[in-house]
Amino acid sequence: AFIILFIIDPVLTFTIPILIPPFFIVMKWVGRRLRVLGRQVRRAEVDIVWMAESDIEILPAIKAFAVEGEHRSRYAAAIEKARLLKLKQVGITAFIGPVVALVAAIAAIVILVTGSAQVQDGARSPSEMFAFLFYAALLTRPVGSLADTYGRFQIAKGTLARLEAVFAMRPEPGYDRKRRIERARGAIAIDAVSFAYPGRPAVLTNASLAIAPGETIALTGDNGIGKSTLVNLILRFYQPDQGRITLDGVDISDLQVQDLRRQFGYVPQRPLLAYGSIAENIAFGCPDPDPAAIEKAARLAQAWEFIERLPRGLATEIGDGGVRLSGGQRQRLALARALFRDPPIYIFDEATSMFDLDGETAFIQSCADLLTDRTVIIITHRPASLALADRIIKVTPQGFTVIEQAEEKARR
Ligand SMILES: Nc1ncnc2c1ncn2[C@@H]1O[C@H](COP(=O)(O)OP(=O)(O)OP(=O)(O)O)[C@@H](O)[C@H]1O
Ligand SMILES: [Mg+2]
Known part of the structure; x- marks a missing residue:
């Protein structure tokens, strides 16, 4: 036109x-x-x-x-x-x-x-x-x-x-790292680490702590002081602003991040369960689990007793449309999941905080053998769990203070 x-x-x-x-x-x-x-x-x-x-x-x-x-x-x-x-x-x-x-x-x-x-x-x-x-x-x-x-x-x-x-969000770094690791010995070193969440005041400032393979460390300290934050850094959910964290002497930021995380049996402070059966939640991400191994983990975590009483046992579905679990029961499942993995290092962030006292004692007794030759970090305020530790370390704004060593405990 x-x-x-x-x-x-x-x-x-x-x-x-x-x-x-x-x-x-x-x-x-x-x-x-x-x-x-x-x-x-x-x-x-x-x-x-x-x-x-x-x-x-x-x-x-x-x-x-x-x-x-x-x-x-x-x-x-x-x-x-x-x-x-x-x-x-x-x-x-x-x-x-x-x-x-x-x-x-x-x-x-x-x-x-x-x-x-x-x-x-x-x-x-x-x-x-x-x-x-x-x-x-x-x-x-x-x-x-x-x-x-x-x-x-x-x-x-x-x-x-x-x-x-x-x-524009960048994917989590670390999936492309060349350095692989099969099974760690479990030496963790926190080396002059400073960290603040973006736009927030510092949580850790120049903090150092060396954990030997096979050692059991209990971390205590006030609410909000930075205990879970330290775990976030060790698992590399966040990266230190300064300093470094090593596993068996290797900077964890050089490790393939999935390899790193496979070394840990981690029970988060807030137990996160997936939709699906109890068995699926314990053998999390394992396509063809051995039922005996699931039962063993559940027994160690003091979860077997209540699972057995459920009408469909391990096959019971949880969450909406399934069985509703109590806080302590959820925690026991989260613990069973961490134990099922059989990793060299355990991190329990208030993992037994909702256990009844008998349940906690039973857990500590049944796990004592399992935990001796592994590196364990227990975040807890409960005396029974503190008693497991080789060293009790208090997290303070100034860093980590050893407040009790195993030798002292033995002497008393
Ligand atoms: N994802 C986050 N983003 C920003 N700030 C955070 C985040 N998580 C924790 N914080 C802050 O970091 C500080 C340390 O929190 P952290 O969860 O490590 O404390 P905690 O020692 O584990 O306490 P609690 O004993 O209550 O579990 C707190 O002041 C908290 O407000
Ligand atoms: Mg915490």
């Missing part, structure tokens, strides 16, 4: 583009608004999902504190915010159509005024003039859909900015 317009009247064809700059400015403004809105809408939607997820997780707390109303209105407000933003977005997108129509109408008037003057002068025939108008009209539709596509593109661009932030 543009070529035909040019053939009919090149001068008039090029007067129309005069309209382009104002049109461009308007579209630019619309584009920027749409981009920002695209980003805001996405963020509002993420907020809704996040809020729903967290509220479902803490449902018992919401009920127990009778704050259903507050949480309902908080959720409703989040939805309303997203709705209003979306409405604005749709409104501006709808604005594009009329703008294009307006520009087209102005163009038509320009053509009519100049064209009819030419017809009166006899410079142009009425049929030419009509054909010109017709082809110009033909052009409005592609221009309109182009503008529409531009609007959508800008929304997508705003959304993409958020996705880019996700894609």
Whole structure:
């Protein structure tokens, strides 16, 4: 259509583009608004999902504190915010159509005024003039859909900015390390390590501690002092800001990270269980486990007694739709999972904190042999577990202080 317009009247064809700059400015403004809105809408939607997820997780707390109303209105407000933003977005997108129509109408008037003057002068025939108008009209539709596509593109661009932030996250380092390790002896050295979580005050400052293979260390210290943080560093969930941690003399940041983590039987402070059966949770990630080994681990962790009493035993499903376990039972399963792996090093972060006293004593007695020739780090405040340790070490803001050695204990 543009070529035909040019053939009919090149001068008039090029007067129309005069309209382009104002049109461009308007579209630019619309584009920027749409981009920002695209980003805001996405963020509002993420907020809704996040809020729903967290509220479902803490449902018992919401009920127990009778704050259903507050949480309902908080959720409703989040939805309303997203709705209003979306409405604005749709409104501006709808604005594009009329703008294009307006520009087209102005163009038509320009053509009519100049064209009819030419017809009166006899410079142009009425049929030419009509054909010109017709082809110009033909052009409005592609221009309109182009503008529409531009609007959508800008929304997508705003959304993409958020996705880019996700894609820009770097994968955990360490999977590409060449240094492999089969089974560690279990010497761990924390060497002048300083660490702070991003944007937070320092947790560890120039802290050093050497743990010999086969040694059992108990870590104590105030809540929030950095005991679990030290474990996060040893397992390389985080990396020290300064200093280094070695396993059998090798800097753990040089080790293939999965090899490193395979050396540990780790019971986190908050027992994390997967959907699935009890057996699957104990033989976590082991495709073809030996049932006898599962039973052995469960017995050591003092979990066998309650598992046996369940109607389907090891095959019992846990979690939603399955059996609900008590806090202590969950902890016993988490412990059984760590023992099942049979690793050279154990890390128990308050692993028996929910055990009843008899259960804890029974666990310590049945595991005493198993633990003697392995490196064990027990984070605990409970006297029975502390009694297992060769050294009791207190974590303080200044670092690690040995507060009791095995020889002292023997002397008493
Ligand atoms: N993932 C994290 N991001 C930011 N700060 C954290 C994180 N985890 C812990 N912290 C902070 O680091 C400090 C040490 O926490 P850590 O969990 O190591 O304490 P802890 O000694 O294990 O305490 P507790 O006895 O209560 O288990 C705390 O002040 C805590 O707020
Ligand atoms: Mg902790």
